[in-house]
Amino acid sequence: MARIDFPKDFVWGTATASYQIEGAWQEDGRGPSIWDTFSKTPGKVFNGDNGDVACDSYHRYEEDIALLKKLGVKAYRFSIAWPRIFPQGTGEVNEKGLDYYRKVVDGLIAAGIEPCVTLYHWDLPQALQDKGGWDNRDTIDAFVNYSEVIFKAFNGKIKQWITFNETWCVSFLSNYLGLHAPGNTDLQLAVNVAHHCMVAHGEAVKKFRELGIEGEIGTTHNLYWFEPYSTSPEDAAAARRNRAFNNEWFMEPTFKGTYPQFLVDWFKGKGAEVPILPGDMETISQKIDFIGVNFYSGGFGRYKKDEGLFDCEEVQVGFDKTYMDWNVYADGLYKVLSWAHEEYGDTPIYITENGACYEDVLTEDNRVHDVLRKEYFKKHFIQCHRLIESGVPLKGYFAWSLLDNFEWAEGYRKRFGIVYTNYETLERYPKDSYYFIQDVIKNNGFEA
Ligand code: GCO
Known part of the structure; x- marks a missing residue:
């Protein structure tokens, strides 16, 4: 056993997203989002589940902040629901929506926790989707306008700002694979959406700088590590395409x-082209802080x-699997x-999400002995430490x-929490993984 110690200023945190936890879908003037529509469309979400109530964090945020405080995190990443601020996407600001986040932000600060805000974690106002959603460039302006309101309302209180969560999911998963809202299956549309979201990100960063907002701003991409199964050039090229689709494209x-040219060409062969207007690429590549x-x-x-x-099939090589069936x-x-650092330089990196879904059992004394999730975290913490030791500027987790x-299309059956939610009573019970992380944070390390 070796001890693993993290740098003193390493940021430990946990993350959530508005539609997944808040509930209160019609309260205080919130407008409908594409996830309300999608989850209520038969056949889209497992068991017909939806986010009407979710974890009811809209009413139980104090309890959640208490859990965070007890956990000992330095930061908490959550998202703001655009349809609470602009029920129709644009127009008049709904002050009551802002009030909710004021309470959350002030509550976090009072508890000594830094709020890290995601501006877009998938709950697009339905009214904007009705006008084409992210396929329509007007949505970029609407996003910048919404961002400006949030920047100004919380300036000085937020240390970290994230424009978009997982543009790959917003675009390809939702508009080509059709598995998430709005559920389209059109490659050209997905390519458009990805591009417009990235332009919207860049425009929001510009606005942030122009307004002189305090704190750091960046975006979150979901990266996936994909390797060729053999050394044959065909396998290498196929795996490379698949990897670039998740990673390099963003x-x-x-x-x-x-954009990676080989993938631009590949998409062109499939009939899809990137709708680049003059200036877009400069906008997208605005300098970010992390x-x-x-x-x-x-x-x-x-x-x-x-x-x-991509003419690529995944090969099963015997990995342990989570309950999502993910390796x-x-x-x-x-x-x-390591690849990202080598390829894109020294921009600080935060792991803004990492975790695992397992089938949890609540014991009679309200405990969850989630050994596998604990192991999952431990394994990934070890890699975080290895990254830091090798000079990768990893600043937080x-x-x-x-x-x-609410696990999107999987509904409530797939549990990722370190705290168990009883969906009948809405009571929360910390799992063993919660106590493990609490210990890691307290000692800023652990015996590996
Ligand atoms: C994601 C989402 C989360 C998911 C998590 C597990 O960013 O994909 O942010 O909302 O719940 O990834 O699938």
């Missing part, structure tokens, strides 16, 4: 202001004609962040998630 515009990375998994792929979008590949975290919550 990282390269963010940092270099270009990059957020969500990491969950990785895998191996090989060439197979007509398999998926547990902690080494992949080391590899992907946010566990996904504080609470079991």
Whole structure:
């Protein structure tokens, strides 16, 4: 056993997202979002679940802040629901919506916890979707306008600002694979959405600088580590396409202001082109203060004609799996962040999400002995430490998630929390993984 110690200023935190935890979907003037629509469309979400109540954090935020305080985190990442601020996406500000976040932010600060705000974690106002959503460039202006209101309302209180959560999910998962709201299956549309979200990110960063807002601003991409199964050139190229689809397609515009050309060509072969207007790439590649990375998994792929979008099939090589059926590949975290550092330079990195879903059992005395989740965290913490030792500027880690919550298309059956949510009573019970993380934070390290 060796002791692992983290740097003194390492930021430990946990993360959540508005639609997944808040509930109160019609309260205080909140307008409908695309997730209200999607989750109420039969067949889209497991069991017909939706976020009407979720964890009821809209009413129980004090309890959640108390849990965070007891956990000992330095920071808490949460998202603001755009339809609470602008029920129709644009127009008049709904002060009551802002009030809720004022209470959350002030509560966190009073508890000694730094609020880290995500501006867009997928709950687009339905009224904007009705006008084309992210396919329509007007949505970029609406986003910047919404961001400006939030910047001004919370200036000086927020240390870290994240424009978008997982643009890959917003675009390809939601508009090509159709698995998330709004549920489209059109490659050209997905490419448009990805591009427009990245432009919106860049415009928001410009606005942030122009207004002289305090704190740091960045964006969060979900990276996935994908390797070729063999050394054959076909397998290497297939795995590379698949990897670039998750990683380079978003990282390269963010940092270099270009798209990976081989993938641009590949998409063109599939009939989709990036709708770049003059100035877009400069806007997208505005200097950011940090990059957020969500990491969950990785895998191996090989060439197979007509398999998926990239002629690439995933090969099962015997990884342990989580209850999402995702490979547990902690080494992949080391590899992907080492790659990102080498490729894109010294911008500070925060892991803005990492965590695992397992089938939890609540014991009679309200405990959850989530051994596997604890192990998952431990393995990834070890890789975080290895990254720091090797000179990667990894500054913090946010566990996904504080609470079991509405896991999108999977509804409530998939639990990611370090705190168990009883969806009948809405009571919260810290799991063993919560106490493990509490200990790691307290000692700023652990015996590996
Ligand atoms: C994500 C989402 C989370 C998910 C988590 C587990 O960013 O994908 O931020 O909302 O719940 O990733 O799937």
